[in-house]
Amino acid sequence: MSKFSHLLELLLMLQYKEFSTAAELADILEVDKKTIYRYIENLQLSNIPVESKKGRYGGFYINKDFYIKYPKLEMEEMQALLLASKILSKENGFFYSDELKKAIVKIKGCSLNEDDSLFDFKENVAFEMRKAGNLENFNDIISKINYSMSRGKVISIKYFSMNRNSEVEIKLNPYTIFCKNGIWYLIAYCHSTNRERIFDVCRIKQLKITNDIFIKPRNFSLKDYLKSFRNLHLEGKIRVKVKFNKAITEFIEEGKWLMDQQIEKTSDGNTIFHTFVNELGEIKSWLLGFGTKVEVLEPEELRNDIHKEIAGMAKLYIKDFMISE
Structure with missing residues (x-):
């Protein structure tokens, strides 16, 4: 992660947390404490009022009079950004198209309320899950x-x-x-x-x-x-690997679904999604919401569970198909 990204996350944490220790910030950003002190100095040199408390239980906090508000865009402004992300693509020679899409996802996440109809994709259950908060x-x-x-x-x-x-x-x-x-x-x-x-x-x-x-x-x-x-080899964690159909590749790539997710695009336009979970129940329900647009590759246990679920659903409706024929 770049220094700028670290500074931005550090600023957000200091703004919303009442108090943070250098050790805690170092663990979260995956850097050493000396780097945290340098980051704090950078923020202070930028006239951001980061205060420090010295001693054994010392740490950092930000003056409560200082506040950075999240952007609150109008619907037309958000539509303009989305349109720009469609036009400024790699196919059209824009090198930073992936970075632009990620930035828009973050802006969208903190700019819109749940009643904004522009993103009310009722046909996709997964998006509704990401809208659970406001x-x-x-x-x-x-x-x-x-x-x-x-x-x-x-x-x-x-x-x-x-x-x-x-x-x-x-x-x-x-x-x-x-x-x-x-x-x-x-x-x-x-x-x-x-x-x-x-x-x-x-x-x-x-x-x-x-x-x-x-x-x-x-x-x-x-x-x-x-x-x-x-840690990819942590005891008790289950590795999950699925393939999303190219019809929803863009949607999957734009979302931050799980903390440790990894996404890669295949040559045929599909998306391979990797993650590690403690148990399969929750991710199973999430994947079923995508219907035929997703295929479980690993583990075999999850693949079999979804197969049984689909088979059970088929039994409920097979009679209707036989009658219609």
Whole structure:
């Protein structure tokens, strides 16, 4: 990742988090602490009011009077950007077409509300999943997470589950929040599964701070936990590889579906999607939403599960086909 991208993510985290240590920022950005200090100096030289607290429990925070608002584009402005991404393609000689598309996805994600009809693609269930959250309550949710972390308060959230395609209520001990590739994540201890999990903040529909108290374990390592999402051979993780039809290649490439996803385009225009998951239930439901436009390549267990699901559905409708014939 470029220095500019690091500085932007660092600025966003400092703006929305009440306090961050150098070690925490280094783990998230995958750099050493000396680099973090240089980044902080760069921001300060740019007249961004980053304050520091020295000592054993020292760290950084940003003056609350300083605030960068997300862009709020009008519908016509967003349409112009989308049209530009179609015209400025590699086929037309524009070298940075992929970067332009990624930038537009990030702008779109923080500029539009759920009622904007331009992106209301009802035929694609997967897009509806990414729209589970909205910008209006984002600041409130982040603020409550910060408060609960600083006070050691358990939170109760309504979270959009891809597995159930509905909201579920979960109790969490929030450990930290961070921004990665334009997406905000929450790492927390989940009371339902009795383990640490990572949550997409945009999929949190509601959040309540409870009166219950928790103590963050001293042996919890942010660096080790984040490494578990990057380590391809981590015990217990399941490697998933699927092929998306070229008809939805652009749609898949524009989205940030999972934290550790990898996408590659084939010579015939299809898309190969790689990721690693803890269990297959949620991603199975997500893939079924794409119908015939996706094929599971690995693992065999997931491929067989989807085959059984399709076979079961066929039994429900086979009689109708026989009668119609």
